[in-house]
Amino acid sequence: MRYVIRLAIAEVLFATSLFAQESTNPQAVPDQPDISALLQKISDLEDRIIAMEGQMRQLKDQQATAQPAPHSEVSAPALVAAPQQPIALGGAEGSAAKALNPDISVIGDFIGVAGHNPIQPSPSMQMHESEIGLQAILDPYARGDFFLSFGEDGVNLEEGYITFTSLPAGFVARAGKMRSAFGKVNTLHNHILSWVDRPLVTYNLVGGEDGINDAGFSIQRILPAPKGIFLEATGQLFRGDSADVFTASSKSDLSQVIHLRGYKDISESTNLDLGVSYARGHNDLGSNFLTQLYGIDATMRWKPLRRSIYHSFVLRSEFFWSQRQQLPLEQRAFGFYTSADYQLGRRWFLGGRFDRSDRNRLTNVTDQGGSLVVTYWPSEFSQVRGQYRFTRYANNIDAHELLMQVQFSLGAHGAHPF
């Protein structure tokens, strides 16, 4: 349509210039002000077309983000009323319906493992997990996020929650199933990690790959703090079922997680991120047996802004204490990891990790190990990684393994977690 208008404008211009030329001959009076007025009119017209185009784009966008305006008048019966609306298939209506779809992304994760591990053997090759993300803004007050993971044995709702973003007094709340805010690595999806696996302490004390991940509520708020310091508290209440850490034998066996995060920019390129976490729930021995977990996490990041896509460095440690009531004696275990990741260039990353952890049920038994990781990014949407992992399990059982991973992402561009 715009081209038609442009064409029309051009024609008008052409005609007037012809006219102007003709008219200059007999009268020789250049009609300067009229032309500039015309030019002004054209540029005003162009402005209006651009504004209209922008509104159209915005409208499409708003359809996609489901503006509440048309709903609010009919809020409750909207669902019932829907079929009464004329159903048009194909054409513009079809694409408008598509615009309402959530952002869809798929992340594939292929892992190959070579080497011998008698304690925790891994298959030689596996399509470890395919994660489907469905994300959308529900209305100006909330957004919805779903992450379904398709493993080789079945489907798992990794996360699915609604986030209420417009609560009073600066609160942000979530309801659904979610990775709990216990430390750093527990909150991260597999494809975000800087290793093929998770730290040893995660497997030994914090529920392994799934971690503390449960159905419940979460509420968080930024706390007042001295200038320049970001302080945030998160409180979460869950059903009480998380991997081998928490088990709810009765309805009242709820589990809780509390997390306090402090963050400060040391300079524009360097920052420090500290957190303390506490989790409490009942374990698989029954309602009378509690497991409590304590965590401290510390992350230092460096990324020079002028070369942010080429170089970065992240140093991270997490320390965990587990206190598990069991018979005959309560078991207290401790474990930690320290990792460092350096970005060599736009596509290359080099990392290392040191692991050490007791086991939560047998705390006089300690495993330790270390990893060396190289990651290559062909583009922002695929990643190839190699990891050499050495583990010395208790009783001097050694495992040397080579882990290879290919990850690839389809569809909507996800946000980069920080």
Place this chain on the structure above:
Amino acid sequence: MKKTRNYTSLAVSLLFWLLLCAVVLTTAAEAKNLNVVTSTADMAALAQEVGGDKINVESIAKGYQDPHFVEAKPSFLLRLRHADLLVSVGLQLEIGWLPPLITQSGNPRIQVGAPGYLDASQFSEILEIPQGAVTRAEGDVHPLGNPHYWLDPENGRRIARGIANKLKDLDPGDAAYFQQRFQDFDRRLSAAEQKWDAEMRPYRGRKVVTYHRSFPNFTRHFGLDVIGYVEPRPGIPPTPGHTIELIQVIKRENCKVVLVEPYFDLKTPQSIGRETGAQVVVYLPSVGGEKQVTTYFELFDYDIGLLIKAFQSGH
């Protein structure tokens, strides 16, 4: 003795109340100003032009930073949670970092769809809107059109008008002020535009290469001809094959200038420059890309100055 003590305590309590009043008054005065946060420095510069001293404006990304890859640092939340208005570039430029910041801000005013959220792309002329199917075989394409649209002064004017109108809505008491600021900006921009157009007129039709597709609105406005990109595809770092091809194109087309954004590595552009004799110019896509470039006007002054110098020395 006792009397003086009384006077001292009176003075102290008076001072206390005075201080308290001062604090209350200053916070009240501060509260009167709208807090505007923008995703990029250009939007901040334009907001500042029309908002004047009735707004406090801060940008999340720095002008010398790649706007596609900003980190969603929690410190930004400290600004966002008090914001009355968030101005974004839109068209998925900030897709990697702005949505989580908005979600975590705990600020209902700036959520997408709320009155305090303004996507400036709606006011602007957008180029390179893909027709038909888009695939990532074309790289990290911007599927809604090119979001680097603010480098056309015409768009600058439209964005400023859009922001001014939004400020009027949010703070009707100062509507006349914002309108007057916009008109003043409009006038100054028209004058500057005439000057820029005149300065650039001798170089219309000149060929340039850019690193990323960051300058289509600029090159179109000033009639430059972009014949290639250092990136083989948007968001994909240079590859030897593409670089060789580009060198041939530059030689064949007799292109004299390679424009590079300040956040890209200069190694490949410089080797292209050595091979072809083209000049490598670190060109600013944003206000704040260099310390001395603090306004929308200075951005064009700086870039046009660089370009003219490069074109002239290319002879």
